[in-house]
Amino acid sequence: MAIYLPELSAHDVSFPPLSRALDDPDGLLAMGGDLSVQRLLSAYQQGIFPWFSEGDPLLWWSPSVRAVFPPDTLSLSRTLKKQIRRHQLHFSVNKAFVRVIKQCAAPRAKQPGTWILPAMQQAYTELHRQGHAHSVEVWQQDTLVGGLYGVQIGSLFCGESMFNLMPDTAKLALLALQCHLKQAAAGWIDCQMPNPFLLQLGVQPLPRPDYIKLLTRLRQQPMPTAHWAARDFSLDDNNG
Template sequence: MLTILNRHDRNQPFPDVDQALDEPNGLLAVGGCLSPRRLENAYRRGIFPWYGEGEPILWWSPDPRLVLAPDHIRISRSLRKSLRRGDFAFSFNRCFEPVLEACAEPRAYATGTWIVPEVRRAYLDFHRLGFAHSFESWQGDRLVGGLYGVAIGRVFFGESMFHRVSDASKAAFAYAVHCLKSWGFVLIDCQVYTDHLASLGAREIPRSEFIRLLDQYCGQPPSPEAWRCAAEFP
């Protein structure tokens, strides 16, 4: 039975993730709000919001969970050549809101978007508080790709990515992993399986193992260099 969250109680605990439904996989709770406190509580427990326009807030913790260890990223030969040619320039947190807006644009293969106005406002607030971050790829002055996610301790929770030219999102992802690794991050949450993320080296692990890793690493601070400067790339 799904837990109904109180919209006005930002401190209300989430149910144990073991109570999530098998079908649809990982659905755990309904309702509540997207306050920074509730979002932080959710991510620390391996839970994330995902819902569409006109729906209540839905909270998920799927099993298995798709994750990437920064050391295990796979970069294709063609992308490696593109990076060596300098086809892209990179940045982080340079333009979080434009990245968020680009990720919210409807995709050719889907109708609508889960990044509804309420979600955009929530993650902008989360960014201002230092939890949500973006990575960007550029060609000249044009933003051509990027991704955003949430950082807690030494874990980065990826949320969404976009591209406007070929390989731009993969390049931004490679840059993000490079930065996160240099800052001492040990785990990147990719949420659920996609062929695209699997091709980059992500793998599925049991939810119980994922929660154990969160318990271990969310309380550990990353390098003091995190979100200040990054090692040379590529």
């Protein structure tokens, strides 16, 4: 059976109502348009994100169930504290955004392809340049060993992707993100869709209507622009 998808206009950044998102594949809402800053911000403010593979048209999604970390979900366990000390890890925000997104796009052992295509990298790098997309980095001395990036919408951080080159550094990047957010807001993190790794960490599956209510509230609570100034920071400042 053929699937009908609304095709977005190149001159209009609006989206169809979320009620028109498909059940199969879950959450597929529209195709086409572009990855301009204006369109991407419009999408995230409505609970929509782009996701497509090489050779596909530009596809836009709003899944029926979202994955959200509520405030204080992530905590620094003894094991993670030992990892930090043993490997002499330290953390930063927005000091290596381009390197983080390139590492997130790199092929992985069980996933040789990537959806973070050059056009996506360019689009989110421009979002970063304009102050909307941010990165968290995990370092071992001067070597980048883990990190993540995403888009800030009000006081909600919409995570896009993460990577680790050492055990637990993706987990530490998430924890560092929540600690950083909590310095200026409650600490909500959207991770798009549940997966086994996120569920193991305590992510909360949230039906789309509940997610939209949360998004509507949090997008009206802007974080100070200065909070994302590139800098190093310590987890010890927030976790004792």
